[in-house]
Amino acid sequence: MTLNHPNFGKIDPKRVIVFDTTLRDGEQSPGFSMNLDEKLRMAEILAELGVDVLEAGFPIASTGDYESVRRIAQAVKGPVIAGLARSGREDILRAAEAVAPAERRRIHTFISTSPLHMKYKLRLEPEAVLALVTTSVTLARDFTDDVEWSAEDGTRTEADFLCRCVEAAIKAGATTINIPDTVGYAVPEDMARIFSMVKTRVPGAENIILSAHCHNDLGLAVANTLAALGAGARQVECTINGIGERAGNAALEELVMAIRTRPDAAPYTHNIESTRILRTSKLLAAITGFDVQPNKAIVGRNAFAHESGIHQDGMLKNAATYEIMTPESVGWNKTVLVMGKHSGRAAFRDKLNALGYGELGDNALQVAFQRFKDLADRKKIVYDDDIVALVDDEVTRDHQRIKFISLELWAGSKTQPRALLELEVDGVPHSADARGDGPVDATFNAILQIFPHTAELRLFSVGAVTEGTDAQARCTVRLEEDGKLVDGQGADTDTIVAAARAYIHALNKLIVKRTRQAPAALSA
Numbered sequence: 001m002t003l004n005h006p007n008f009g010k011i012d013p014k015r016v017i018v019f020d021t022t023l024r025d026g027e028q029s030p031g032f033s034m035n036l037d038e039k040l041r042m043a044e045i046l047a048e049l050g051v052d053v054l055e056a057g058f059p060i061a062s063t064g065d066y067e068s069v070r071r072i073a074q075a076v077k078g079p080v081i082a083g084l085a086r087s088g089r090e091d092i093l094r095a096a097e098a099v100a101p102a103e104r105r106r107i108h109t110f111i112s113t114s115p116l117h118m119k120y121k122l123r124l125e126p127e128a129v130l131a132l133v134t135t136s137v138t139l140a141r142d143f144t145d146d147v148e149w150s151a152e153d154g155t156r157t158e159a160d161f162l163c164r165c166v167e168a169a170i171k172a173g174a175t176t177i178n179i180p181d182t183v184g185y186a187v188p189e190d191m192a193r194i195f196s197m198v199k200t201r202v203p204g205a206e207n208i209i210l211s212a213h214c215h216n217d218l219g220l221a222v223a224n225t226l227a228a229l230g231a232g233a234r235q236v237e238c239t240i241n242g243i244g245e246r247a248g249n250a251a252l253e254e255l256v257m258a259i260r261t262r263p264d265a266a267p268y269t270h271n272i273e274s275t276r277i278l279r280t281s282k283l284l285a286a287i288t289g290f291d292v293q294p295n296k297a298i299v300g301r302n303a304f305a306h307e308s309g310i311h312q313d314g315m316l317k318n319a320a321t322y323e324i325m326t327p328e329s330v331g332w333n334k335t336v337l338v339m340g341k342h343s344g345r346a347a348f349r350d351k352l353n354a355l356g357y358g359e360l361g362d363n364a365l366q367v368a369f370q371r372f373k374d375l376a377d378r379k380k381i382v383y384d385d386d387i388v389a390l391v392d393d394e395v396t397r398d399h400q401r402i403k404f405i406s407l408e409l410w411a412g413s414k415t416q417p418r419a420l421l422e423l424e425v426d427g428v429p430h431s432a433d434a435r436g437d438g439p440v441d442a443t444f445n446a447i448l449q450i451f452p453h454t455a456e457l458r459l460f461s462v463g464a465v466t467e468g469t470d471a472q473a474r475c476t477v478r479l480e481e482d483g484k485l486v487d488g489q490g491a492d493t494d495t496i497v498a499a500a501r502a503y504i505h506a507l508n509k510l511i512v513k514r515t516r517q518a519p520a521a522l523s524a
């Protein structure tokens with residue numbers, strides 16, 4: 001049956017709504033916080049990817065969250081912009097205000113319904129929870145016709161009570177009902193049973209969209225989401241690279257490619273432009289400082305690499321022997337030689353467009369172009385991946401308080417390492433001359449001199465963007481301060497400069513994090 005939705009109009013029965021929660025559930029996990037500019041940039045790239053609903057944040061959590069949801073609602077065109085709210089009046093008013101500027105908006109309100117959560121987390125009797133379902137959805141409907149209601153810990157909720165809550169939410173005007181597997185406990189059979197039950201038992205279920213929101217604690221988030229689709233769900237809640245609370249959420253890229261690759265088992269349609277997946281994944285990694293693991297499905301660097309002789313032989317004869325989808329279909333290009341040091345701005349801009357960076361403003365373009373020229377002077381071959389690393393590195397530094405200017409080093413087996421560093425802090429140039437146990441240590445000591453802080457270094461890792469001894473290094477630095485973790489990344493042909501950039505990136509994120517409070521009582 002064709003369903004009529006306030007924001008999507010008539011929806012084909014096979015159409016799956018992709019609800020992206022990278023900026024809410026994803027951003028809320030340790031180390032993944034983003035500042036306003038980073039969220040805005042991510043939101044734009046998600047809109048270009050084609051997500052239908054973009055959950056921009058949890059407005060009551062902090063002023064920063066509220067502002068970023070509001071800015072996204074003002075600026076980002078295309079997706080429905082959603083804001084999360086618990087069931088209280090303050091939460092819903094704040095979410096309503098934050099999403100108000102959006103052309104199409106949604107309030108997503110939730111309350112826990114499992115016996116465990118009601119008793120220990122909410123300390124409420126089931127009847128009180130049921131009453132809150134009705135009042136929260138009714139209030140949210142005063143601000144928008146598109147209201148989603150979620151039963152937190154839904155998969156561990158007692159069946160009759162879940163059906164009563166869903167019925168109450170539908171009666172109060174919810175247009176999407178989400179049944180989350182909040183703690184990642186379900187197996188696919190549970191999902192199929194729960195969604196079929198709600199669909200057949202709850203009056204009015206045929207007039208709303210059922211949604212699945214699966215966490216990955218047992219590594220089953222994508223399988224569980226597909227099982228929910230099989231039982232009638234038509235919205236999937238997911239994140240880029242599968243980021244999210246604890247083990248994360250269902251990965252958008254895996255769901256989309258499962259649907260595309262297996263139309264026999266997953267006969268659905270969606271609006272995602274799959275060739276933009278890799279670009280989106282890489283930008284998220286650059287912004288958050290968390291690379292995906294090499295063997296991560298779809299977006300890991302080994303996802304399409306064939307190492308063994310037997311596999312390579314098969315691939316040469318017919319790629320379908322070992323490849324179930326093409327790398328190009330998700331945005332991997334063959335590593336290509338791009339341009340040399342004589343290439344001009346226009347050619348560079350064309351290249352950026354081809355790589356999906358058409359939205360770069362003139363200033364960012366100029367800075368990226370200058371860095372490209374420097375790189376071309378130092379590196380024999382400049383690959384597409386070099387340009388992606390360089391531009392992402394630059395873009396994540398826009399609007400940051402501490403900026404890298406220059407670094408000179410003296411190191412080697414016969415001298416005590418020394419670093420001469422120049423940084424800009426709030427627009428004011430500073431320099432430091434420091435020594436250390438190695439060049440990296442000397443550089444980090446110089447940063448500490450210029451910007452004193454108490455954060456501890458928890459991780460320092462180095463990888464290569466492409467191949468060869470002149471490849472750019474990509475460094476990751478993790479800092480911890482008062483239990484708050486942040487990761488920073490930096491890329492450069494000089495490994496120590498990459499390390500300095502990564503450290504400064506992490507410090508900038510820490511400065512943002514110091515001003516934020518944790519979202520209260522939001523368990524997932």
Ligand code: KIV
Pocket residue numbers: 025110150151152153178180181182183213215524
């Ligand atoms: O996992 C969960 O239950 C959630 C809800 C707030 C939808 O994230």
Ligand code: ZN
Pocket residue numbers: 025180182213215245524
């Ligand atoms: Zn969640």
